[in-house]
Structures are given as structure tokens and as C-alpha cells.
Amino acid sequence: MAPSVLSKVLAPSQPFPLWCQDPSWHPSPVLCPTDGLGASLVHSLYLLSSGVKDGSWTVLQLVEALGSCLESTDPRTRGRGIQLLSQVLLQCYSLLQEKEVLHLVLFYENRLQDHHLVIPSVLQGLRALSMCEVLSSGLSVSVLKAIFQEVHVQSLLQLDRHTVYSIITNFMSTREEELKGLGADFTFGFIQVMDGEKDPRNLLVAFQIVRDLIAKNYALGPFVEELFEVTSCYFPIDFTPPPNDPHGIQREDLILSLRAVLTSTPQFAEFLLPLLIEKMDSDLQSAKLDSLQTLTACCAIYGQKELQEFLPSLWSSLRREVFQTASEKVEAECLAALHALSACLSRSVLSSDTEDLLDSFLSSILQDCRHHLCEPDMKLVWPSAKLLQAVAGASLRAYHHVTRSVLPLLLEQYSKHSQSSQRRTILEMLLGFLELQQKWGHVEEDESTLLSLRAPVCSVVFSALTDPSVQLQLVGIRALTVLGSLQGFLSPSDLELVVDHLIHLALREEDSQSSEAAMEAAGSLAPVYPKVFSGRMVPRLEEELQSEREQESSRDHCSLRQRCLQALAAVSTHTSIVRETVPVLLQHLWKVHKGSEAGNAQDIVSVCQSLHRVALQCQQDAEGCWYYHQTVVPCLLAMAVQAAMQESTHSLLGKALLEEEVLAAMVPVISAATTHLSPELAAQSVSHVVPLFLDGEVSFLPQNSFPCSFQPFEDGECLEAQRRLVALLMALVCSLPRNVAIPQQERLLRELLALSCSCDCPFTATTAAKCFAGLVNKHPAGQQLDEILQLAVNRMEPSLAEGPRRTQALTLLLWVTKALVLRYHPLSSHLTDKLLGLLGDAELGPAVADGFSLLMAKSPDVLHKGCHADVRIMFRQRFFTDNVPKLVQGFYKADPDVKANYLKGLSHVLNHLPKPVLVTELPTLLSLLLEALSCSDHVVQLSTLSCLQPLLLEAPQIMSLHIDTLVTKFLSLTSSPTMAVRIAALRCAHALTSLPTTVLLPYKARVIRALAKPLDDKKRLVRKEAVAARGEWFLLGSPGR
């Protein structure tokens, strides 16, 4: 077989075949079979190599068969022979015998002196041999020597150069010891190989080889500088990948690869540091950034010795950049580099006779920066402070050195300057240094400057707290928080003062920002000093809450009470404090509830808001959470039940506790108290609450002697008040973890269903529907669920068709649909179709259209992740794909007077869709959206505009096609009677400027003229948008944009 195959391949009349069989390298089409003949050659090669592989003949036989060809005087024929041999070897190198390899290596080394046409194939053969495991020792060295000596690598083609790098890489990974035997000659040989390399693909490999040379301790000998030169000449990398580059090499790849080389050894320091100093001064921002990042990286391995000589120039370059730059990025990189330098110097181990460079380095920085700190109004004050903070943050030693000099200075400056704005700047700088101290944890007794300055620091911070300037107060509060978090810094008497200040600010400070900040500070310090806060702050707040001050006007009193409630909630960040504050809040709730004032609904709501905040704060702590649940939930239920009873006996109207607003405020309290309970405790709680509602089982409530029975699901005129409490039931049962079984669930579901369909009060009906939906969403799939859903559908359908309770039926339909859409239940598509059908209904259509927003939006109280509902992450996309085509179809078929309903439904769906999804779906919908702009309904206009605005920014190419329509519609909507539409239209007109300038220029004059009118709009917010949009249009196509 063999001779015939060979003669076919090697017949001189055939064109020179070129192909590449190595799947790892397929760079250019020239190397692939280009015609039918190529394919047959590949086939022949396959036959030959499989012959070698299955042992039917040996490589020796192959060489013999190729003999005449390999010895031919025509270099092309020789080339073809060697090429074939090399290709076979590339496939069979693992099967070769040691002796065969020896002969082949000698043959190939010899061929390196051959004609240049032959060299590429020779290198391929050597690459195959370099992968042989049986290569005898010494051969790798001789191959490399031969290559270094005979081949001028940089005059080869890119692919062949790559082959050389591969041979070197192969040997380095398997023959490390032998190569090291070559000593520095190997390094020198490689330097010559890569000198002048231009191709990014090869550079990545070459850089990796240099990294290995250094990392694996090859001898560099006298060639350190040469090795540095041959790599550093690429710094900073200037490379832009060509468009449609198939290799996917990015600028960043080369930058990181080269940086790894340059920062791989301290031996390069004396060459690298001057280079970096020079490039930091470059006009190119990218070069600056690369230099700074490289400096930061090399500090990780350098020591004092490497840096010593260059510290003054490095510092002056960094200082210059920070003082002069306009770019935050450059500033940030400079500060990072300075930080790294300081860390490097702090880390160095000193021998006894060297001076500590850190000290002199820090001293020179202090000398250059200190005086700027004394000029709090000048431009350089902040850059100086940042430089000092960057060095101080690097080590505890550096921190002490810097603060020893800076803290006393800042304290002195604070007292020298009396203006609030100057004091604020100084205190902000001080705060920066205090925050650094936090990094080192506790304050050390012996060395700390801060500790020795405790009294003046505290007095400065306290004086800021009492300053009339709110801005200064805010910084003071932040500083206080930091001081408090330093373990052992504040003395007990300071601490009491801190608490007093916080109470004063929280309650008395007129500015709400300061008051809120003080409450936040109390909240973050309370877990550190729970005793102080529960012993000092909580009683004071309680006292203020209860006191009835006659002399103050009722409005002041009211706001003081509000503040007390907020502060009580804010400070409840520790379990022991929660146990103090919750009873205070509940007691206050009882008091307000008993109070006869008519307008106390707002007061109850405030208490509920505070209770809610406390609930959120103790969710993570299992014990606190259970305490809270046990204390608060029965109490709220008892109060509500009692109120509902009184109402049914005395029919007293206007009980604040039963107002919708108040019940709605209690819902999140109960919900937050329930979501994080463990399943056992949650089950315990629900086993009391469900019988309360179903059977009037009131025994677990505190103060449970009621005048009549509690039966919210019974029929009866006078029970309306009791039914409203379904909201509280919903808050509890819909927030339970999914694995908690609800007692009598089927009965409960039936009652809720009946209530939602039959009740005339919209609040109660809606709440019952939500509760039903919340339970259905978590109900395990199966026959029971199917039955209850069927029951619901049977009740809804006739009511939806006609009758007095169509609205209630629609509400139930919407909520049940939402519950099922969220969990991908099969029935959801049936229900959604029902809704789509109702869009055309003259009476219900608009309500259905609005209902689409309910379906897509996150509901605040039920059916969201937080209350353990079954929510699939992609439900919006799925709803979109399933239903938008139907909506669009419905729109085209609908009567003109109901078309708006479809558009409105569509805009709600689009509004809630993630923007990336929207952009991909845009082409199909754009024409409809453009039509929607002409719709007269301002809700549709508004949501369409808010859909289009991000699309203008993200998909300018597609939008450009419709520029004419867009300009016309946007401009006409800028005179809409609705302010929100005018604003949105102007924002869209502004966003238009991100389309390609050439598309826009024909419209520039027209748009600028048209936007002159909204400049004189009667509303300021509209004028603001008009100014922004018009200004941007003026800049279009103008120099200096």
C-alpha cells in the first residue's frame, strides 16, 4: 500500500501541497486544503499515519520510502518530502522508539542548514520530536543550540516563529534540568530569538517564556538588562485589535502579560523604575495608568534596596499627578501606587546598619503636604489629604508616623479656623484618618497618637455636633460613629456624652438630615454599647414620648413624638435593646388607640412604621425574631379584634384602627415578623391564628374577654368591620415559609374565595383575593390545588360575564392569574387569555389594561420572594413571549375606541421587562410603539416614552431608521398638557443626541427652534429638561463637543 500512496503524494507534477493538521493552530486559510487534491492528500496522510500507528509499518520504512525524495536536488521536492514526514510525526510522535527519535533528531538538525524553503517543515518536525517522551537526554540542548545557531527566527513567517516558541516551551516544560545546564547561553539564545517580535499572538507566548525563565530560576547571567530591554521595549503596550480579529487577543491581555514579565523579578528594578517614572509623564492617559498599575504591581515583590534610589523621583511624579490631574482614574491609581510603595517600605526587613527608608520617605511627603492642610479653602487641600491618607493606610507604622504629625496639626487648624465650611473640610480630613485607625482594630495602648489626643479629638467632634451648620454636624456625626466603633477609645463619661448628643440631635435638631444621621449613628453604635443605649437612651425616649407638654404647640409636639418613635426604632439594633423598645412602642400604640382624638390614624401608622423597622432589624437573629413575633403579633391582633367588636356592638364609626391606611401599615409589621421564623415556630403561631379567624378562637390573645364572638367569615351586616381584619390574616399566612402546613387550608381557601366574590367593600374583597392568591401560589401541585382552582374559575366566570360584582371578579381573576403566572402553572395561560379577551370590554377594558401592571410589577405585601412565594426568575420574559404577540394582534383587530387598552397593557408589560431583553425584541415592536406615541391617553404616552428613552441610548442603529417619526412625535409631545409627558418627551429629545451625528444634523435647526418654546414652559422641571436637551443639540456637529 505504502509505495502507491507515496508516489501519488510525491509526484513532482503536483502542486506543492500546504496544509495544517494540527488542530491547535489554524490561523490562516492558506494552510488548509484549498482544492480537491488537498482533500485527497489529507486522506493519504491519514492512511500513512494510521499505518504507523497500527504498526503495519515503521517510521524507518517511511523514511526509506521517501528516500529519493529527501535526497532530491530540487529544494521543493525535498521540502515536500520533509513536510510529509513532519506531518506524520506530528500525529505519531508518541509511538516513536528512542533510537528512531535519535536518528530523526540528527536528521532534522542537519536539515536546519538546508534551503530556506525547507525550514518551516523542518521546524514542524522538530516540534513533533520536542513532544516525544523518549527523547534521550542531551538532545533537547542540541536541538536548541542548532536552532539558535542556524535559524534567523525573526526572518521567518509568523506561524514558523510560533513553531520555534512552541519547541522552546515544550522543552522548558519537560527538560528543565537539561536546559538549565546550558546556563546563561539559553537565555541569550532566547533573547535573540524573540528580539524584534511584532505579532501579538507570538508575543503572548514569548512573554510567557520569559516569565517561566524568571520564575523557574534559569540562569540570566550577564543578560538581565538584555532580557529586560527585549521585553520592556513593548511598554506601554500600544495595540488595537483589528476589526473582526479571529484570534480574540485584546490590548488588556498583552498589557497584563507584559506586566507580569516586568514585575517578575527585583533584578529588573534598576531598569524598570526609571522607565515607569518617564512614562508617568506621558501625555497619553493609558500610558500613565499602565505605568502606575505596573508600579503598584512591582511594589509587591520589591524591597527597600530596589526602591531606595528612585524614591524622590517617584514621589515627585506621583505628587505632580495628584496635584494636577483632572482625571479621577489617574488620581486613584496614583494613590494606589503610593499606598503600595508605603506598604513595601513598611514591610522591608532592615539590617542593623541601614537607615529606615520609610521614615525619610514619609518625612518628605509630610513636608510637601502638611502646609496645604492649613489652607482648607484652597484647591490642593484635598489632594494633599488623600496622599497622606494613602501612605498612612499602608501599615500601622506608617499610620503612626503620619498621624503623629498630622492629627495635632488638624486639631490646631480646627480651632484656628472659625468658619463652618472650613471646619467641615478639616473635620472631614480628620475623619479620613480616624477611619484608617478602624482598619487596625483596637487602639494600642502604648504607641497610639490617637489615644493621647482623646480629649482634644472628642472636644472637636462634640463642638461640630453643636455647630449651627448642618453640614458640619453631619460630618461630626460620622466622626462620632467611627470613634465609637474603636474599641476602648471612648471613656464611659465620653460615652454618656455621646448618647446625650445623639438624643439631642435626634429629637431637637430642626434639620431632618442631621436628625436622621444621628438616629443612624445610634443604630450602628447600639450593638457595641447595648447597656449604655438601653440604660440611657431608651428611658429618655420613653419619657419624651409620654410627656404631655402644654406649653408647646401641638404641631411641635407631634413632630417630637414622631422623632421619638423613629429613634426608638433606629436604636433597636441589639436583642437586649429590642426587648426594651418593643414594649414601649406597644404601650404607646395602646395609648393612641384608646385616645379619643379622631385624627390619630396617622399616629398609629407612625408606630407601625417604627415597629416594622424594628422587625426588619431583628430578622437575622432567631431569638430576637421569635421574641418579637410572640410579643407584637398577638398584641396587634388583640387590638384590632377588640376594635372590630366594639364597632359591631356600638356601631361607632371612625375607629382609627380599622381604617384601610392603618391596616395597610400593620400588614408589613406582621409580615416582617413572620418571614424569618423557623418552620416549627411559624407552625406554632399559625395554629393559633387560623382558628381565630375560622372559629373565633380568641383564647391566645392578651386581654381576651370580648363582648361578642369573632366570626369574620360569617354572613351579616354588622360583621363588616370584622371582615376587614382579613388583611392581618393575609399578612401572616402569606408570609410563612413554604414548608409550613396551614391548618384547615382547604376550608380557609373556600371562605376566602367566597368573601372575595361576595363582599361589597373593595378593600375587603381585594384583600381576600390577595390572600387567596398568596396561598394558591404556594399550594403544592396536585388534585387538591386543581379542585380549588376549578372552584375559583367556576365562581369567577359567571360574575365576570354580567352582574353587579364584575369588578370584584376581575380583581380576583387578576390576583389568581398573577399567582399562577409566577409559578408557571399550566392554568395561567387560560386565565391570561381571559384577561386579553376582556381588554376589548367597554366597561372593564381600562381596568384590565391597568391590571397588566399588577401582573408584572412586584407586589409590596404578597407574592414576592421575600415572603417565600414561588417566583420563577424569568416569568416576565415568559409572559412577554407568550402574550405580546396576542396583544399586538388584539390591537390591530380591536375597535378604535378600545385600542388604547391594548396599547396600555402592552406598555405596562414593556415597562417591567429588563432592558436588554427589550432591546432584542425591539424591531418587531417598534412600529407599534411609534403608533402608541400618537395615542391620546397620557399614561400610554408616558410609558411609551419611558420605553423609548433607554432604547435610544442602547440601540441607536435601529432607532436611526425612524429618526423622522421620532423627531416629529417627540417635538409635538413637548407641548402636551401633562407635565410628566412634556418632561419625558424632552428627555427623549435629549436622548436622540446619542444617535449618530450624521443622522441628526439635518434636524438640528428644526429641533433647536422647536425646543425654544419649552424653555419658556410654566413649569420649572420642564424648563430644566428643555435646557439640557437644547444645550446638547447645540453641541451636535460643533467643534469641542
Next chain:
Amino acid sequence: MVGPGPGPGGGAPLENANPLIYRRSGERPVTAREEDDELPDTIDDREIFDLIRSINDPEHPLTLEELNVVEQVRVKVNDAESTVAVEFTPTIPHCSMATLIGLSIKVKLLRSLPERFKLDVHITPGTHASEHAVNKQLADKERVAAALENSHLLEVVNQCLSARS
């Protein structure tokens, strides 16, 4: 040692390298009245000040507000009579950028205010060496128009008016 590098204003060293800087006033809080669709809001001093306070200084990476070149107290507007008067204060009396700053303010107002307004932009009396000459140039409509025909000047003005990236 390395000398001062090229500043943002070109190769020359800055005229005033470490100027006094002032705090920016925050965004104007939106009031309930402003959100009411029905009630008209008049154009007031603060609104005009908001238009010009974020103009970039031609030399520093700072705004005119931060350099205290413009202040709200030096802005006077009368919506009913459609007049606006703005005084600006160069950072140093020999500031060579005064005309350019005045031009930027003027152009910003021309682009942002309804046409009915009559604009008057001038230097705060007694704060610049060639105050009179600069004021005269800024008041001359034709010279302002001619300046904006000059593409180099227009480029610098546009840079001052571009939103900072």
C-alpha cells in the same frame, strides 16, 4: 526633578495653580409646588444660577461655582420684565480668561433662556484690570456673534459648556 507637566489648559503652566475653591451648592430640591401640574413657577435667581454654575473653567477641572466666579447673589432676574443681569468675578485681576468666561456665560444663557429675555453679562465692578473693555465686548451683539463664527473660540466655549464626563 521633573518640572510641572502639561496642565489641562495646554502646555503653559497655570496662571493660578492653587486657587481658592468653594463648595458646590447641592441640586435644588424639588418642591411639592413644582410637581403640581397647574401652578406656574416663575424664573428666579436660583434657576438662572443653576444654568451657569456648572460651566467648566477653561483652565481648571473645576466649575465656575467652585471657583466662586459666579455667585447666586450676583444674579438678578426679573421674569415679568424679561431681564437677566449676571455679574462674574475673575479669580485674579489679570485673568486672561475673563472674556472667554464671560462669553461662555453669555452663550449658555442665550441657548437656555426664552428669546424674550434681555441679557446683561458683565464683570463685578472693580475686580478686573480691563473690566471696561471686556464688558464692552460682551455687550456687543455683533462681536459676540462674530466670536462664535471663529471655530477655535467656539470649540473652547463648547468645551466649557459640555457636561463633564
